[in-house]
Amino acid sequence: MSGFIDSEPDDLDRAQAVVALGGGHGLHASLTALRRLVDDLTVDDLTAIVTVADNGGSSGRLRGEFNVLPPGDLRMALAALCGDDDWGDTWAKVLQHRFEGDGEMRGHVVGNLLIVGLWELLGDHVDALDWVGRLLGAKGRVLPMALTPMEITAQVRAVPGDDSATTTVRGQVEVATAEGEIVSIDLDPPDPPVSEEALAKIAEADWAFLGPGSWFSSVLPHLRVTALREAILATDARLVVVLNLEEQAGETGGFGPADHLRVLVEHAPGLQVHTVLADPSSFDAARLVELRETVASVGARLVLDDVAVADGSPRHDPRKLASAYARIMTSAGDTEHDDDGWA
Known part of the structure; x- marks a missing residue:
């Protein structure tokens, strides 16, 4: 696979400060991987900023x-x-x-x-x-995503593509199990207070990891909190989007990897994504072409790596994720990885 070399300066002669954003089992897998990098001294400052809408x-x-x-x-x-x-x-x-x-x-x-x-x-x-x-x-x-309890609300199309059949669904459980196509989400209250510690950690980070996880109820909410979104847009941290291994019934039915990336950008216009990490075994050649085009359209680099557990279930393996994260943070120029190594 071919790749490109970017021109970013490499400051990886020191351990890195990292923030990971998300919730649930996806964030658990990502943090387990990043904690291994703390043990390996690749990361010296690790902060989780966690969704609080359950x-x-x-x-x-x-x-x-x-x-x-x-x-x-x-x-x-x-x-x-x-x-x-x-x-x-x-x-x-x-x-x-x-x-x-x-x-x-x-x-x-x-x-x-x-x-x-x-x-x-x-x-x-x-x-x-x-x-x-x-x-x-x-x-x-x-750290919590916000300092007050909140509700997720979603606009859901009963019939995909038919805006006349759109309804509002309220609550994290209800959104996660909604029947139809989720178009967008918002939060209630729409502008909850955020801890200064969370904003400072985002500002000081070298890398920020968003995903994997329940896309509309665990990942996207961070981009709907005004203060967090502004901090993410303003930070110099390199943002890594970790894609899910398959669609999730109720939230992302029918989604391919490119769709996951697309809705992120729609919910946070101006979002600067540095790297998109995906497992190539989780989609076919046509969706790979679509993903490459979408990644290029947002100015990011694509990393393809084996990050799934070996039993074939759609779960990320923390050990494999740790290896992939380490390669991402130490190989700023390479963009794709397959079984033969970095391209």
Whole structure:
């Protein structure tokens, strides 16, 4: 595969500052990969900025009862940053433990309760998350996308391409399971307060990673928070978009990789994407052509790499992701990778 050499100066003689934006299982995989790069000294400052719009499960119950941020995605991010030693492995399991049984505690997760308890005790979302991180020995910080609970709203076409059949769907769970074609999303409140720490980390970063994950309910919301979007547009960090391995029923049905990139740019005009990472085994030749054209249209470079788990399921392998991320951060000029190496 052919590639091009860009002209950006290479400052990779020092460890890099990285922010990762998203939520849920996608962000967990990405952070697990980036945490390995902290261990390898490729990254020395790692921050997760996490979506806080969940309204289902244990998180939704705690959000409704205590009027706090939904803690679930924040918990998963903290668990991903735990080390591979006995301490980190044990605390990650504790944090992720979900109660069984038939009582009122059924379905609640230990980490959710711990985070909400510290929020009540300390009265500060960011300070409490830092305390949990210190307890776990986390290899980075976890910050919420915003400081107040919010709802995702989506415009959904019942019939693809037919604007006359568009309806509004409200709520993260409802958006994730919507029937039809999601056209766009917004947030309520539309301009939530954002922590100064999150804005500072974006401004100071060398690299920013967006995705993978539920595209409309975990990835795109960051670009609908005004202060975050402006910070992402203004930062000198190189933005890496990590594409999903397949379409997601309810959110991105019928989407190819180029469609994922297209809606990002539509929700944040002027977004400067440095690199798009995709697994070539997840789409056919026609969609590869479309992806290359779309990547070129936004002025980015395309990296193709094997980042999926070996069992064939549509999940990212953190070890493979770590290798791909390291190559991206240390090979600023190469654009495509296949089984024969960097082109």
